[in-house]
Amino acid sequence: MNPRSTWFWILTAATLLGVILVARRFSQPAPTGPQRIFTRLQPSAVGSISVRPAGELEIRADRTNGTWRLITPLAYPAQELKIGKLLQSLASLRPATQISVDELRTRPRAKEDYGFDPPQASIVIREGDLRTDILVGALTAPGDQLFVQRVGDETLYVVDAELLHHIPRSANDWRDTGFVQVDIQTVNRLTVTNQGKVFALQRASNGAPWRLTVPMPARANDQKIQQALQSLLGLSVQEFVSDNPGDELESFGLQPARLEIGLWNGTNRLARLQFGSSPTNHTDRVFARNLSQGSVVSVPLDPLSAWSDTVNEYRDPFLVGATPEPQLVEVRADETFTLERRGEQKWQVMPGNFPADAVLVKQCLSGLAGMRIVSYVKDVVTPPDLPAFGLAAPRREYALKSGPGTNTILAQVSFGTNQEDRVFARRADENSVYTVKLAELARLPATGWGLRERKLWDISPDQVTRVTMQQGNATRQMIRKGSHDWALAPGSQGFINELAVEETVRGVCQLAVAAWAGRGEELRSRLGFVEKPRKLIVELASGDPLIVEFGGEAPSTFPYAGVTFDQQLWAFEFPWPLYRDIVTYLGFPVEKP
Numbered sequence: 001m002n003p004r005s006t007w008f009w010i011l012t013a014a015t016l017l018g019v020i021l022v023a024r025r026f027s028q029p030a031p032t033g034p035q036r037i038f039t040r041l042q043p044s045a046v047g048s049i050s051v052r053p054a055g056e057l058e059i060r061a062d063r064t065n066g067t068w069r070l071i072t073p074l075a076y077p078a079q080e081l082k083i084g085k086l087l088q089s090l091a092s093l094r095p096a097t098q099i100s101v102d103e104l105r106t107r108p109r110a111k112e113d114y115g116f117d118p119p120q121a122s123i124v125i126r127e128g129d130l131r132t133d134i135l136v137g138a139l140t141a142p143g144d145q146l147f148v149q150r151v152g153d154e155t156l157y158v159v160d161a162e163l164l165h166h167i168p169r170s171a172n173d174w175r176d177t178g179f180v181q182v183d184i185q186t187v188n189r190l191t192v193t194n195q196g197k198v199f200a201l202q203r204a205s206n207g208a209p210w211r212l213t214v215p216m217p218a219r220a221n222d223q224k225i226q227q228a229l230q231s232l233l234g235l236s237v238q239e240f241v242s243d244n245p246g247d248e249l250e251s252f253g254l255q256p257a258r259l260e261i262g263l264w265n266g267t268n269r270l271a272r273l274q275f276g277s278s279p280t281n282h283t284d285r286v287f288a289r290n291l292s293q294g295s296v297v298s299v300p301l302d303p304l305s306a307w308s309d310t311v312n313e314y315r316d317p318f319l320v321g322a323t324p325e326p327q328l329v330e331v332r333a334d335e336t337f338t339l340e341r342r343g344e345q346k347w348q349v350m351p352g353n354f355p356a357d358a359v360l361v362k363q364c365l366s367g368l369a370g371m372r373i374v375s376y377v378k379d380v381v382t383p384p385d386l387p388a389f390g391l392a393a394p395r396r397e398y399a400l401k402s403g404p405g406t407n408t409i410l411a412q413v414s415f416g417t418n419q420e421d422r423v424f425a426r427r428a429d430e431n432s433v434y435t436v437k438l439a440e441l442a443r444l445p446a447t448g449w450g451l452r453e454r455k456l457w458d459i460s461p462d463q464v465t466r467v468t469m470q471q472g473n474a475t476r477q478m479i480r481k482g483s484h485d486w487a488l489a490p491g492s493q494g495f496i497n498e499l500a501v502e503e504t505v506r507g508v509c510q511l512a513v514a515a516w517a518g519r520g521e522e523l524r525s526r527l528g529f530v531e532k533p534r535k536l537i538v539e540l541a542s543g544d545p546l547i548v549e550f551g552g553e554a555p556s557t558f559p560y561a562g563v564t565f566d567q568q569l570w571a572f573e574f575p576w577p578l579y580r581d582i583v584t585y586l587g588f589p590v591e592k593p
Contacts (some may be wrong), residue, residue: 001102002223009344015322016036019184020497023509023554026376028319034092034094034095034096036091036092036094036095036136036146037093037094037095037150037157037159038090038091038093038132038150040127040130040132040571041087041090041091041125041127041132042127043084043087043088043091045127045128046063046087046125046126047062047063047126047127047128048060048062048063048124048125048126049059049061049083049086049123049124049125049126050123050124051119051121051122051123051167051168052121052122053121053167053168053169053170054118054119054120054121055580056169056170057072057073057171058072058073058427059072059073059168059170059171059173059174060072061083061174063252065277067080068080068083069176070175071089071173072171073171074171074243074295076171076175076176076293076295077176077178077181077293078127078174078175078176079175079176079177080176081366082166082168082173082174083174085166086166086167086168087125089162089163089166090123090125090134090163093148093157093159094159095157095158095159096145096158096159096160097157098155098156098157098158098160099114099155099156099157099158100155100278101154101155104154104156105365110156114137114138114147114156115137115138115147116135116137116147116149119135119136119137119159119169120136120137120138120164120167121135121136121167122134122135122136123135123136123167131386132150132151133150133151133152134150134151135149135150135151136148136163136164136167136333136505137149137156137557139161139164139412140158140161140491141565144160144161145156145158145159145160145161146158146159146160146161146163146164147159148163148558155493160339164228172240175240177236177237178235178236178237179235179236179237179290179297179299180232180233180235180271180273180290181271182233182270182271184205184229184230184233185251186265186270187229187263187264187265187270188202188203188204188205188206188264188265188266189201189202189203189262189263189264189265189266190202190210190225190229190261190262190263190264191214191261191262191264192259192260192261192262192307193257193259193261194258194259194307194308195258195259196310197310198215199212199213199214199215199311200212200213200214200324201213201225201314202222204590209222210222210225210226212311212315213339215311216379216380216414218315218316218379218430218432219315219316219321219430220314220315221313221315221316221317222315222316224306224314225314227306228306228307229559231303231304231306232261232273232303232304232307233297234303235288235300235303235304235380236296236300237297238285238297238298238299238300238301238400239283239285239297239298240295240297241287241294241295241298242295243294243295243297245289245294245295248296249289249296250534252277252287252289252296253275253276253277253286253287254274254275254276254287254289254296257274257275257276257289258276258277258536259274259275259307259308260272260273260274261273261275261307262301271290271291271292272290272291272292272542273288273289273291274288274289274291275287275288275299275304276288276289277466278301278550279298282298284300284302285298285299285300285301286298286299286300286301286304291532312376315373315376316373317372317373318369318370318371318372318373318412319368319371319372319373319413319425319427319434319436320368320369320371320400320411320427321369321411322369323349323369323400323410324401324402324574325341325412326341326365326401326410327340327341327401327402327403328340328341328399328400328401328403328404329361329365329398329399329400329401330397330398330399330401331396331397331398331399331446331448331460332394332396332397332560333395333396333397333445333446333447334447335446335447335448335449336349337349337352337447337448338350339356339361339364339451344459344482345358346358347361347450347451349449349451349452350448351447351448352449354452354453354454354565355452356451356452356453357451357452357453357454357455359454360445360450360451360454361451363443364444364445364451365400367440367444367446368398368400368411368413371436371437371440371441372436372437372440373425373434373435373436374422374434374435374436374437375422375434375435376432376434377389377424377432377433377434377435378432378433379431379432380431380432380529381426381431381432381433382431384532385433386416386426389416389417389424389426390416390417391414391416391426391433394414394416394426395415395416395417396414396415396441396444397412397413397414397415398412398413398444399411399428400412409428409429411427411429411534412427412428412429413425413426413428414426414428415436415441418438418440419435421437421438421439421442422435422436422437422438423435423436423437424436425441439510442445449518449519449570450516452516452570454512454513454515454516454572455510455511455512456511456512456513456546456563457509457510457511457546458509458510459504459509459510459538459540459546460500461483461505461508461509462481462483462542463509463541463542464480464505464509464538464539464540465479465480465539465540465541466472466478466479466480466536466538466539467480467505467536467537467538467539467586468536468537468539469534469535469536469537469586469587469588469589470534470535470536470537470588470589471532471534471535471588471589471590471591472532472591472592473532473590473591473592474589474590475492475589476488476492476494476586476587476588476589477489477491477492478494478496478501478586480505483502484498484502485498486498486501486502492589494587497585500581500584500585501585501586502587503581504578504581504582504586505538505586507578507581508536508538508546508548508578508582509538509546511546511548511575512575513561513573513574513575514556514572514574514575514576515556515570515573516571516572517554517560517571517572517573518570518571519568519569519570519571520568520569521569523562523569523571524551524569527551527552527554527560527562527571528551528552528553528560529549529550529551529560529562529569529571530551531551532591533549533550533551534535534549534550534588535547535548535549535550536548536549536550536582536586547563547564548561548562548563548574549561549562550562550574550579551571553556554573556573557576558573558574558575558576558579559573559574559576559579560573561573562571
């Protein structure tokens with residue numbers, strides 16, 4: 001034979017052998033470990049489970065429409081999570097080892113030795129027609145494993161002792177610790193009996209605001225009620241005290257109950273809840289009973305604190321509160337005027353048809369919305385009652401409207417006479433009289449002129465050609481020749497700081513008043529505008545000059561100033577920092593004798 005052929009066949013054979021060995025190694029199935037003990041158990045299909053701990057009553061729970069409920073030793077809602085964990089643990093249970101039938105036959109006392117006479121617990125699981133019976137024996141000597149047996153299979157299995165943590169020792173281990181099993185979305189009526197006083201709340205639909213219906217129809221504190229209801233429905237049982245309280249109800253403070261709350265959906269009562277006294281050893285808890293279950297339990301006291309408030313504390317604490325964005329605001333106060341919305345952030349004052357200051361209007365609306373009720377004076381008033389509160393002819397009225405006409409009123413409030421630091425108030429859609437803080441009312445606008453746009457003008461300094469400072473018959477003029485380039489006009493004297501003059505004139509070109517003081521020529525003498533006032537005149541290349549005249553000192557220490565709109569003086573408080581710069585860098589001349 002040719003030596004080359006021999007070596008070829010040897011190499012070919014070796015290669016094939018290697019391929020076979022590799023294929024065998026990697027084609028072997030991975031070891032699967034021990035099989036599950038209860039291979040047919042499907043937790044989602046289980047309809048009933050019973051557990052009988054040694055020496056205890058049977059604990060049975062049935063599932064109906066996806067909800068677990070205890071059947072024995074008492075009827076009660078069950079904890080789905082705990083039952084689910086036990087079923088899942090059993091379904092996934094795998095033995096660490098097992099003891100065969102032959103080995104058991106060599107031990108005459110096998111049942112006693114492995115803890116099956118009697119067992120720690122017996123479990124019965126029903127899945128339709130399929131029944132699985134399980135016995136739980138003793139712990140192994142180290143205590144970390146447990147013997148279990150499936151009835152009908154004589155083999156004993158050794159499993160992780162973690163299983164014991166999921167097996168209930170009493171019905172209380174499986175009882176639902178939620179005190180109220182009611183969906184908040186279904187509750188649209190509440191009845192509350194608090195120390196013998198009754199009130200009721202109702203809402204038209206889920207998401208609608210709550211209103212008081214008893215003892216009187218009134219707006220309610222929706223946020224407070226929502227929070228109190230959520231706290232109520234979130235109560236958890238701290239201790240199951242008694243399942244047959246009988247004559248003991250009085251000792252628990254539950255006959256009569258100190259607090260009783262009814263949850264309703266229309267005329268259908270969803271739950272009736274009673275709350276009594278506190279256990280002597282747990283003053284942070286209170287005895288409670290859900291009458292649909294009957295048992296006396298203890299629950300935390302703190303989440304119930306809001307339900308012990310008086311009925312007035314459930315009323316809306318705001319006189320106006322949140323309303324849709326109005327399109328009109330009608331005011332009857334020192335003046336009668338209307339604010340009309342002309343855009344997203346633009347308002348116009350009528351009569352006068354001048355622009356309103358968006359910030360001041362916003363402050364007005366937020367002041368109305370945030371005005372809190374200080375006291376509830378009288379719940380039901382009739383026309384003869386109104387003069388006593390100054391509300392027959394109110395001193396002020398504010399109406400928020402979605403449009404013109406009387407049927408577009410969003411909210412309308414009136415204010416009467418003062419009572420120390422408070423003032424009587426009333427809503428047009430209610431029969432009650434309240435008081436609010438006088439200081440909050442004082443912050444609301446009483447005149448239309450007080451809401452005028454505070455920015456007088458917004459001019460570029462590049463349009464300025466000349467600035468004249470006038471005091472009596474004396475004048476001082478400065479000419480602008482370019483950016484930061486200024487010179488005194490012929491006949492004017494003094495020194496010019498060109499940078500400071502430029503920045504001061506820039507401030508004048510963007511002048512915004514600190515606060516309006518009034519309008520009308522009659523203000524001149526009262527606000528210190530003398531016969532020959534001090535004036536600041538800014539001449540523009542593009543048109544009419546900007547003219548500001550100065551008066552006396554306001555209570556704020558800011559100087560009064562005035563401009564002329566529509567041939568009428570509009571007086572205001574001039575911003576002090578800008579006035580200081582005007583005096584320092586532009587300078588009023590000394591009047592000639």
